[in-house]
Amino acid sequence: MKFVLNIDKTFRELLLQEDTDQDKKITKDDQGPKKFVLIDEKTKQEQVIAGTYYLSNLLQELAVLKEGKTEMGEVDLARIQENPVDRISRKIRDNYWNELTRTIDKKGLAQILEDEKTSNEVPTLYVAATDKKGVAYFQDLEKELQNFKLAILPINYSMEYVATLNTKPGILALALEQKVYSLQGVPFVVPGGRFNEMYGWDSYFIGVGLLIDNQLEKSMAIVENFKYQITHYGKILNANRSYYLTRTQPPLYSSLIIEIVKQKVPNQEWLKSHLDAIILEYNTVWMVLGNRLTETGLNRYKAEGSGMPFEVEPGHFxxxxxxxxxxxxxxxxxxxxxxxxxxxxxxxxxxxxxxxxxxxxxxxxxxxxxxxxxxNLNSVDVNSFLYKYEKDIAYLIATYFGNTFQIGDVRYTSNEWEQKAEFRKEKMNELCWNEAAGMYFDYDFVHQEQFPFEAATTFFPLWAGLCTENQAKKLVELALPHFIKTGGITGSTKASSANVSKDEPQRQWDYPFGWAPHQMLLWEGLLKYNYLDKAQEMVYRWLWLITINAVEYNGTIPEKFDLEISSHKVFAEYGNVGTEFDYIAKEGFGWMNASYQYGLQILSAELKIKLGELIAPDNLF
Known part of the structure; x- marks a missing residue:
């Protein structure tokens, strides 16, 4: 049933009555009567809308209609009554991914350049000299638009040169593709609404969500931009801003390629170009001894550059x-x-x-x-990711290239990559596995000892498939209970965080905070080792938290949660992206969106029904 309403009038009256804390949302914290009467302007029929969830849905639907700038409009009561699981999933699929999509080209450049991170009087766009097509395109665009400055990164630039860009920071160009009439930017999806740059490991989880929501081309666009960054910037960047040229991100390129080829039989030339780039990144970014490769044979994170990171706000340190x-x-x-x-x-x-x-x-x-x-650490996370790289490369060569793969004069075999993976597995078992604790710990190769900090990264080997059955059993039975809260797993255990000085700030990736990538990698690991009931439980916990939070807080889908209180109200460094909006959440948060869609793929029909019934007692239509 649809009601014809005076949009502005209804909108104002609803807010005046129900938004008692005046935060431009209707939430469980508001003290209004939680009951509002709609009157159809044509038929004069009345409908009572009662309860936080339904009232906030009404506010959201009115907010969308207001954007049309018409006096009268129709509100569909079916949308207000919508099952919360269906509503969240629909909005992610139909709205949020598009709202988070950006391009660096004539159409998208204004939004990219004019944001809160741009400190130059005239926004600067950097493009690598090696990208001749990009240089020519953006030179013409600079003359046409005259609202940005183009700067060209020299070939083989040094880290000392990169340091000079701190006084003139800017965005880095990404890939262009030829369309029918013009070059256009290859699209990418940003983590959240305040971002306008492509982040490395966020993009993997986002890509998984896009594939679930039948947006294959957009997921393929992400890997095109991965390849572009390796080709022109030497690595998949932390993000495409000038001050991130010194840093890469957790290596998940091959994992997204594997997910893509599961959905579509790949074009051989397309797949070869990406496998070329993956192997180039593996060899030049990760396997250079003394940089990210250590004498132990395992890897570490080791950013280039020197001094304080540019992006932090004054006072942070x-x-x-x-x-x-x-x-x-x-x-x-x-x-x-x-x-x-x-x-x-x-x-x-x-x-x-x-x-x-x-x-x-x-x-x-x-x-x-x-x-x-x-x-100083051979960290569990990066070595799990690189083990997966080695296994993925072996699989792709064996499955699509007849067990051999040629790059220039170098010939690779699938068996060679299997051996690399086996070596890494043996070294991780030797240096990182702790039998007594039933956990993997980072190995401090400087002091030649494990660093026994209990972090959710201990489950990454489960995801990568490098555990033995015994190790998997210990991770699930001994380690996992230390991380579980009502709404999922925390970034670290309470015991590890208890050892930190009270004078230190509360770190956002530690206890009691919960993050989507940790949940997603755990779920996949549990499924891989056939812990099916535990996977159902862990998925339900996380989706319950997302759903109840959205039900009670006007559709909020945040960056992270405080699992101690099962809330998006996070008091830690950097705040919580996705919680500040007026009237309607338009984009959620990238990997949180992906975790919801991925979780629904795993969850049983019975638990989905149970999840859909999560409407607080005051929410009665």
Missing amino acids: DGILAPYAKKYNMPVRAFEKEYLERKLVDADLDLYFVHDRSLRESGHDTTDRLINRCA
């Missing part, structure tokens, strides 16, 4: 900088500026920031597991 400011007899803010611009250099502080930059490269920014030690 005050606790670290204060002793050094005192050492140089300077106010902290003045010291920070001098140090950031590299006008003042301190070797001890530089070493701290080697670890900090590497921590940010890991994607876990930040966690006490990695602070002031990241570059």
Whole structure:
């Protein structure tokens, strides 16, 4: 049934009555009567809308109609009554992915350049000199639009050169493709609404969500941009901004390729170009001894560059900088500026920031597991990812290239990559596996000992498939219970976080916070080792949390949760993206969206029904 309403009038009256805290949302925290009467302007028929969930749905539907700028409009009561699981999934599929999609071209450049991270008076777009097509396209566009400055990165630029860009930061160009009438930017999907850059490991999880929602071309576009970054920037970047040229991200390129070829039989030339890029990245980014490869034979995160990371806000590192400011007899803010611009250099502080930059490269920014030690660790996460690379490359060569793959004069066999994976598995069992704890720990190769911080990354080997059946059993039966809260698994255990000084800030990747990638990798690992009932339980816990949060808080889909209180109300560094919006959540958050769609693929029909009944007692239509 549809009701004809005066949109502005109904919208104002609804907010006045129900949005008592005036945050432009209707949530469980509001103290209104939680009952609103709709009157059809034509028939004068009345309909009572009662309860937080239904009232917030009404607000959202009215917000969409208001964008049409018409006085009268129809509200579909079926949309207000919609099952919450169906509503969340539909909005992700039909709305959120599109809202998070960007292109770097004539059509999309204004949004990309004019955002809160752009500090130059005239926004700057950087394009690599090696991308001749891109250079020509953006030179013409600069003349036409005159609203940005084009800068060309020289061939074989140094990290010292990259440091000079900190005073003139900008966005980095991504791939272009020839359409019928013009070149257009290859699309990418950003993590959340305030972002306008493509993030490395976020993009893998987003790509999985896109494939589930039948957006194959957009998922394929992500890997095209991965390949472009390796070709022109030497690595898959932390994100495509100038100050991220020193950092890569967790290696998940091959995993997305595997997911794509499951859905579509690949074109041989397309697949070869990506396998070329994956092997190039493996060899040049990850397997250079002394950089990200260590003498143990295992890998670490190790960002290039020096000094303080450019992207943090003033004051973020005050606790670290204060002793050094005192050492140089300077106010902290003045010291920070001098140090950031590299006008003042301190070797001890530089070493701290080697670890900090590497921590940010890991994607876990930040966690006490990695602070002031990241570059000293053969971490479980990166070696699990690289084991999966080696297995994926072996699989692709065996399945699609007849067991041999040629790059220039180098001939690779699938067996060679299987051997690389087996070597890594043996070294991880030797250095990272702890039989007594039933967990994998990062190995500190400097001090030649395990660092016994209990982190959710201990489950990554389960996802990668490198565990024995005994190790999988211990991870599930001994380790997992230490991480489980009502709404999923925490980034670390409470015991590990309890050892951290109370003076330290609460790190967002540690206890009690829960993140979508940790859940998704755990689920896949549980399924891989046939822990089917446990997988159902863990999926339900996480989807329950997303659903109840959306039901009670106006459709909010946040970046992360506090699992101790089962809430998006997170009080930790960097806040919580996706929680600030007016009237209607338009994009959710990339990997949170993906986790919902992926979880629904796994969840049994019975549990889906149970999930759909999650409407708080006051929510009666």
